[in-house]
Amino acid sequence: MSALPPGGIDVHTPNPARIYDYMLGGKDNFAADREAAKRVLKVFPESREGARRNREFLGNAVRHLAAEVGIRQFVDIGAGLPTQDNVHQVAHSVAPDARTVYVDNDPVVCVHGRALLANTDTVAMVNGDVRKPEDLHAKVAQTGLIDWSRPVGMLMVALLHYVEEPYEHVARLREYLAPGSHLVITHLTVDGSRAGDKERLRQIYAESGTPLIPRTVEEIGSLFGDFELLDGVPFLPPHLAERLRPLGAGGVARKP
Numbered sequence: 001m002s003a004l005p006p007g008g009i010d011v012h013t014p015n016p017a018r019i020y021d022y023m024l025g026g027k028d029n030f031a032a033d034r035e036a037a038k039r040v041l042k043v044f045p046e047s048r049e050g051a052r053r054n055r056e057f058l059g060n061a062v063r064h065l066a067a068e069v070g071i072r073q074f075v076d077i078g079a080g081l082p083t084q085d086n087v088h089q090v091a092h093s094v095a096p097d098a099r100t101v102y103v104d105n106d107p108v109v110c111v112h113g114r115a116l117l118a119n120t121d122t123v124a125m126v127n128g129d130v131r132k133p134e135d136l137h138a139k140v141a142q143t144g145l146i147d148w149s150r151p152v153g154m155l156m157v158a159l160l161h162y163v164e165e166p167y168e169h170v171a172r173l174r175e176y177l178a179p180g181s182h183l184v185i186t187h188l189t190v191d192g193s194r195a196g197d198k199e200r201l202r203q204i205y206a207e208s209g210t211p212l213i214p215r216t217v218e219e220i221g222s223l224f225g226d227f228e229l230l231d232g233v234p235f236l237p238p239h240l241a242e243r244l245r246p247l248g249a250g251g252v253a254r255k256p
C-alpha cells in the first residue's frame with residue numbers, strides 16, 4: 001500500500017494545520033503530526049488548552065462582530081482545517097445571510113474546506129497567502145461574496161507567528177478594509193520566562209519547514225496599526241490569564 005494518499009499529501013512531514021488539529025482533538029492528522037504535537041506538549045503542556053482557548057476566542061470575536069457590531073462579511077485568513085464552530089457557522093447562528101471567505105495557503109486545508117462547504121452559497125474557500133496581499137485581495141474579490149466598500153471582519157488567528165516579516169503585508173490588508181471594519185489577531189508571545197522553551201518549540205516547527213516566530217505584546221499590538229482595540233472581547237478570561245499568558249496574546253480592533 002502506498003504511504004501517500006490520493007493527491008500526493010506528504011504524510012511524513014509534520015504540518016502546522018494538522019498539529020493544531022490534533023491539539024483540538026481532530027482526526028485530520030497523521031503519525032508525524034501527532035509525534036510533533038506530543039513533543040510540543042512536552043515543552044508546553046498548556047498548548048492543548050491554549051489551542052482550545054484560541055478557538056473559543058475566535059468564536060467569541062465572530063459572535064461579537066455579528067451580534068453587537070452588525071458585521072455581515074468575514075474573511076478568515078489562515079483558516080486551518082475545518083473543526084467545530086467554524087467562522088461561517090458562528091456567523092450564521094447570528095445572521096443566516098452572513099458571508100464568509102476562508103483563505104489558507106495549504107492546499108490540503110483548501111481541499112478539506114471545499115468539501116465541507118460544497119452546498120453553501122454564502123461561503124467560499126480560496127488558496128491564498130497572507131504574504132501576497134494583492135493576490136489574496138483579488139482572489140477573495142473573485143468569489144463575489146465580499147463587498148470591500150462595506151465593513152469586513154478580517155481574521156488572522158494563530159497565523160502570523162508562521163510569517164517572517166508580516167508587518168507590511170498586514171498593513172496592506174488593513175488598507176483594503178472600509179472604515180468600521182474589524183481585525184481579529186491572535187499570536188504566540190515571547191516573554192523572558194519561557195524563552196528556552198520557545199526555542200525548543202521553534203526547532204520542532206522548523207522540521208515542518210514552517211518558521212515559528214513568537215513576538216512581544218508590543219510587536220503584536222503594532223499589527224493593528226491605528227485600529228482601535230475593543231475592551232469587550234478579551235483574549236483570555238481573567239482567571240486563566242496568568243497561567244496561559246506565556247502562550248499568546250490577541251485582540252479585536254476597529255478601523256476608524
Ligand SMILES: C[S@@+](CC[C@H](N)C(=O)[O-])C[C@H]1O[C@@H](n2cnc3c(N)ncnc32)[C@H](O)[C@@H]1O
Nearest residue numbers: 017020078079080104105106129130157158162
Ligand atoms: C494553527 S492554524 C490556525 C487555524 C485557525 N485560524 C484557528 O486559529 O483556529 C494556522 C493556519 O495558517 C495557515 N498558514 C500558515 N502560513 C500561512 C500563510 N502565509 N498564508 C495563509 N495561511 C497560512 C496554515 O496552513 C494553517 O492552516
